[in-house]
Amino acid sequence: MMNKLPDDMVNEIVDLYLNQKDAISVREIIARYNLNISSNQLRKLLPLVRSDKNCPYCGAVMYRKIVSRGHLGDPYCKTCGHIFYSDSENICRCRKCDEGRREFIKIIYDKEQPKINFSDLSLDYMVLFVKLIRQTGNFAIIRGEMFWDLEIERKILLQKSLISVSPDSPVNAFDIHNFPYNFFVYEVDYKINIRFSQLEKEAILEDTYLFGKLTEEEKYKVFYRCLHADVMKRFKSLMKARRLEPEILPSAELEFKKLYKELSYSKIITLCDRVARFCSDKVITRKMNRKVAERGALRMVVNFWANCTRNGWTVADSEIGDCGNDLKWCIESIMGKELTFLNEVVTFEKN
Numbered sequence: 001m002m003n004k005l006p007d008d009m010v011n012e013i014v015d016l017y018l019n020q021k022d023a024i025s026v027r028e029i030i031a032r033y034n035l036n037i038s039s040n041q042l043r044k045l046l047p048l049v050r051s052d053k054n055c056p057y058c059g060a061v062m063y064r065k066i067v068s069r070g071h072l073g074d075p076y077c078k079t080c081g082h083i084f085y086s087d088s089e090n091i092c093r094c095r096k097c098d099e100g101r102r103e104f105i106k107i108i109y110d111k112e113q114p115k116i117n118f119s120d121l122s123l124d125y126m127v128l129f130v131k132l133i134r135q136t137g138n139f140a141i142i143r144g145e146m147f148w149d150l151e152i153e154r155k156i157l158l159q160k161s162l163i164s165v166s167p168d169s170p171v172n173a174f175d176i177h178n179f180p181y182n183f184f185v186y187e188v189d190y191k192i193n194i195r196f197s198q199l200e201k202e203a204i205l206e207d208t209y210l211f212g213k214l215t216e217e218e219k220y221k222v223f224y225r226c227l228h229a230d231v232m233k234r235f236k237s238l239m240k241a242r243r244l245e246p247e248i249l250p251s252a253e254l255e256f257k258k259l260y261k262e263l264s265y266s267k268i269i270t271l272c273d274r275v276a277r278f279c280s281d282k283v284i285t286r287k288m289n290r291k292v293a294e295r296g297a298l299r300m301v302v303n304f305w306a307n308c309t310r311n312g313w314t315v316a317d318s319e320i321g322d323c324g325n326d327l328k329w330c331i332e333s334i335m336g337k338e339l340t341f342l343n344e345v346v347t348f349e350k351n
């Protein structure tokens with residue numbers, strides 16, 4: 001439409017549209033030039049406007065789009081796509097700008113970190129790294145997304161410099177504002193600042209490392225921790241499935257942990273399920289305040305079990321196959337047991 005008109009006429013129309021907002025309406029412009037279009041089509045048909053800028057990357061003239069009457073968009077380069085942001089920091093994502101960012105990331109994050117020997121790590125860190133590494137087989141890099149469920153651990157590892165942000169992380173893992181100091185914690189990659197011997201690497205990959213190296217007592221320690229983490233996760237999800245957000249009060253958690261001495265994993269999960277149902281029924285029928293249910297549920301599991309013993313009620317086993325992967329791995333690889341271990345009351349007695 002517009003390209004059928006002579007250039008000077010198009011320029012006139014652009015001038016009227018852009019600079020004479022108060023003098024002439026869009027409808028009048030259309031009528032004056034006999035344009036066979038509706039009012040809201042005009043702006044879209046107007047050509048780009050040359051700016052006084054040249055692209056810093058390829059030298060081409062930059063153009064501006066007419067965004068509304070009296071307003072032009074930021075200058076951009078038709079050749080390489082670079083956009084010049086006139087009144088804000090550079091948030092252009094063209095290839096050249098991203099290349100520049102990549103260099104900047106390297107400058108800020110490419111620092112040689114001191115490495116610690118794997119064998120010098122404490123038990124907790126060893127277990128954590130084995131758990132992460134055995135999923136990928138990568139001894140140098142951990143993807144940020146692997147910390148989804150491990151936010152506290154991620155922070156501690158970073159603080160202790162056991163991991164650090166990799167300079168090879170994807171550019172868009174960094175926030176364009178305050179670049180590159182702000183980054184998206186689950187999108188960057190992390191370097192592992194730990195030295196592994198060849199034997200350690202093989203043992204970790206074959207999943208025999210912890211199995212072979214730990215004392216019985218250490219194995220049980222790891223097991224109890226995995227067990228409790230799994231039970232808490234199941235408890236929370238059973239509650240959440242009934243739209244309740246349980247609060248884990250430290251005093252209640254301490255009482256709860258004593259259950260492991262008397263009950264198997266599969267029976268504890270059954271109790272958790274019963275309590276979640278009980279709470280949800282009471283809240284729905286307004287016999288219990290939601291907050292009371294959410295704060296008290298964990299302790300209710302303990303009380304529920306006390307009731308069972310008092311009255312001689314038996315508790316059924318729940319499905320052990322539903323336990324989490326970490327616990328499964330711990331039982332099979334660290335403890336060297338079958339999953340049916342979860343039907344037993346597990347106690348470790350020091351000789």
Ligand SMILES: [Zn+2]
Pocket residue numbers: 055056057058059060077078079080081082
């Ligand atoms: Zn350009």
Ligand SMILES: [Zn+2]
Pocket residue numbers: 081082083092093094095096097098
């Ligand atoms: Zn650019």
